Amino acid sequence: MSARRAALLRLAALTASLAVLLVLFNLGGVLDAQRIRSWVDEVGIAAPAAYIVVSGILGAALVPGAVLAATAGLLFGAATGALLSLAAAVVTAVLARGASARAGGDALDVVSGERMRAITSFARRHGFSAVVIQRLLPAVPDGPFSHAFGLAGVRTRDVALGTLVASGPRGFSYALLGANADDLTGPHALFAIGLNIATGALGLILAWLVVRRERARAGTAV
Template sequence: MKKWSGFILIAVIVAGLIILNQTVLDLSPERIRNWILSVGVLAPILYVVLYTFRPFILFPASVLSLAGGLAFGPLYGTLLTITGATAGAILAFMFAKKAGAKRVEEKLGQRGEKLQHQLEHNGFLIVLLLRLVPIFNFDLISYTAGASKVRLLPFALATVIGIAPGTFAYTFLGFSTGSNSAQTIILAVTIFAVILIIPLLFRKKIKSYLQGRAQEN
């Protein structure tokens, strides 16, 4: 029973946070934007700090990105969102590195060793592909990479490059919702659709590639 108590506790906490975010809080991008801008010149700092600690409360990154676009515009909003998202990913990575690395090595056995070897030698490419293509949850990638042997610098660089297109799409879309220009809205929706669809077209190929690399190593 003790063996499963930790997993049950984590599951309950995660489920509780998700329910809290989706029902009780029910924070819309507009509400978040208004609250962030209420602090004046400190708004950009507050936004980055919120995004940095977002992985620990499981708040939807998409909602926060839309709020960033509404608050700061497509370009400045993208820059701030990438900064906060990368900082949050690094924080989750380091947390998993300290808390879970040894446990992962002990429990995954030979198969886990092969995956860790792959990540250690191809960490940048693998993380980049996983950031570009929505195969796994954003935060799950950060925690898993931290619990493996991926090095911090390749992980951080791959995260910055990999999330840039999607981040711009979300922030521009958020910005357009507060615009009265039909052309801006159409352009934002088009860019969002293109950036969302293209990775999905290559999802199966990339997934097969990653599985093949894991078998080779």
């Protein structure tokens, strides 16, 4: 078997596995905030630590981050829930990055064309910035991209720090929504929605600036 074919098979197997998880947890309705809450509630005073572990593992398995952060808000309130969901997001990012890096190895490099090589090269050179921008972008799920960062060879440190810096505002907004789930038209819930929108707008602006800079750089190089 050629190296390229072996790499394609490894990527196909990883992609299929992640796609199954994505459909199962995002469309299948297998888990919801109340079920996760019941698991964490059972451990009593160790609930905060249990939440970080359970949420970190579930996030790496592509359970939606919004559900996990809202669960933290339901369990611990907005402020504490936001801090715990941020810690869990870092755990998720590191686990997902490590799993896909090990499963994929150098397969992405073997099969990539020129454009994909340019993208992965940028992600490796500017790993922290790439993670921060992705975490801020609206409607872009973190879990699949954490796996993608692993395939691209982005350093664990960059993935962890980028997540720590950029996931806080969105995590707080979801935790605040979870803590105020009984009044989604109240001031706290509306603030959370506004924060989510503002975070997404910032992500779009930063992404536009980076694309503009990279295009200018490419034009200068030519």
